[in-house]
Structure formats: structure tokens, C-alpha cells
Amino acid sequence: MTNSTKTEKFQYLLQQPSSFILPGAYDSMSARLIEEMGFSAIYATGAGISNAQLGWADVGLTSLKEIVDIVGRMTDVTTVPIVVDADTGFGNAINVIRTVREFERAGVAAIQMEDQVSPKKCGHFNGKDVISKDEMVNKIKAAVDTRRDENLAIIARTDALAVNGIGDALERAHAYVEAGADVLFVEAPTTLEQLEQITTSLKGIPQIINLVEGGKTPLLSLDEAEKLGFKIMLCANTVLRSAIKGITNSLNVLKEEGSQKNLSDLICTWEERQSLFKLHQVKEWEKEYLYNLNQK
Secondary structure (H helix, E strand, O other): OOOOOHHHHHHHHHHOOOOEEEEEEOOHHHHHHHHHOOOOOEEEOHHHHHHHHHOOOOOOOOOHHHHHHHHHHHHHOOOOOEEEEOOOOOOOHHHHHHHHHHHHHHOOOEEEEEOEOOOOOOOOOOOOOEOOHHHHHHHHHHHHHHOOOOOOEEEEEEOHHHHHOHHHHHHHHHHHHHOOOOEEEEOOOOOHHHHHHHHHHOOOOOEEEEOOOOOOOOOOOHHHHHHHOOOEEEEOOHHHHHHHHHHHHHHHHHHHHOOOOOOOOOOOOHHHHHHHOOHHHHHHHHHHHOHHHHOO
């Protein structure tokens, strides 16, 4: 798979018998860290980007252009597939056409869209609403028809469970598969019984379980999720929340002690920082393209 495209790599992951964890990144640094830790794919989290880049909750405030710019930087510094959270597709089916074109140019391996009304909310917030099944079906068809690379995966998410119940959510999921979705994502089930109902009803297509610490869905291990029939265990904002905790702890020490002397256990080393951000690569470029100028 070394010379494969990122879309081919993601399709390969979907076809493997084992399930995999999909951690969420909110900028280029977190994306790089996820790859450096050996994960096989990255999730560009809409909630995390809203939190980290805008400083606001996940209530549909981000624009297509903002997400495309940030995700483009992520794809530029990583080699593993990136799944982008495209919210509602940023509008109707016509908007979806532009959304798919923009993200495909940005180098993503998969595009996830949901059937919430716009502006949307985090899938684990209360007070959501959904568009009609038929409207979402047409948005999926528009995405499938627009993609230039047939390996670009279209992920269909339904938030109907919290709004209309499990029956409507499953009916929508089946319709979304018929419309051409490659992966299904039934958001915010609240019990193990619902999780089993989802995978039993939707056999034959890869499915996502979204595990949010403190959210509506029971937390499972990867082994447990795989046994239930889920292909992807999405941990969308574990990295973001770890960063918030770590920054808070470091700032508390700095504020209380007025010194950095006792921060060594809370921060990475100088060498770790420069390694992550590829200072060695920059130095190699300097030797190749700049130093010879000083010798003339």
C-alpha cells in the first residue's frame, strides 16, 4: 500500500477484517501527532475545529472555506487518510457539489455529511432537528455524482435517532446506502441494545460508532465495538480534550509558582518539539538550497 493514494488506503482499511480507531485532529499539529503515534487514519473534527480555531461550541458556526483551509494544511503534513467532518455539506444538494469539489482538491480520503438542519449542533447536544430523508438522499447522490475519484468515500450520518427514534434512523440509514453512501454513521445511540440493533439491521456496510467521553453513547473498547459489528471507532475529540487538560495544568503551575522549573513533567522536551515539526527537514533544505549561495 506504500504507493497507493490516500483514498485507496482508506478503502483498504474498510475492507480489512479488523476494526480501527479513528482519532480526531483539529489542526496540523494534532494531525501530525496522531500519525506519529501510529494510527492508520485521522478524523478532521468539525467540533474540534470550531472549539480550537473559533473558540466556540459546535453549533454550526464554521464555514466551508475555513474547514477546507485547515484540512488542506492537515493533508499537506500527513501521509495517512483523512476523513473530514463536512457537517451538513454546508447547504443543500447544490452546495454539496461545491463542498465535495473543495474537499477533494484539499486531499481528503472521505467526506462525512449528516442529515441535520442547518445550522447544525453537536450530535450529542440536545435540541437537534433533521431534514427530510428524501432531501438527504439527494445530497448523498449529489456527492457521489460529483466526486472525481471513485475511491473517495462518502460517509452518511443520521441524527434522526434522538429526534424521531431508532426506527426512523434505521430507515434513513438504509435509504442512504441505496443512494450510494460507502459508510454509515447512526449518531448518538444511548444503549447497548440500540447499538446491537444498528449493526444487526445494517450488516454488509462499514459502520461508525462515535464515542464521546461524557456523551450519550456508552463507552466501549475497540474489541467490544468490533464484536458488535462496528468497523470504525471514532474518538473525535479525545485529543482536543487532552490538550485542554494539559495546557490548563501547565498554566496552573506557571501561575502559582511564577516559574517554569517544575514544568518538565507537563511539557514535551525541546528535542521532541523540533522533531515533531521537522526542523531536521528544514535544515536539509537549507543545505541543499541556501548554503551554496553563501559560498559564492
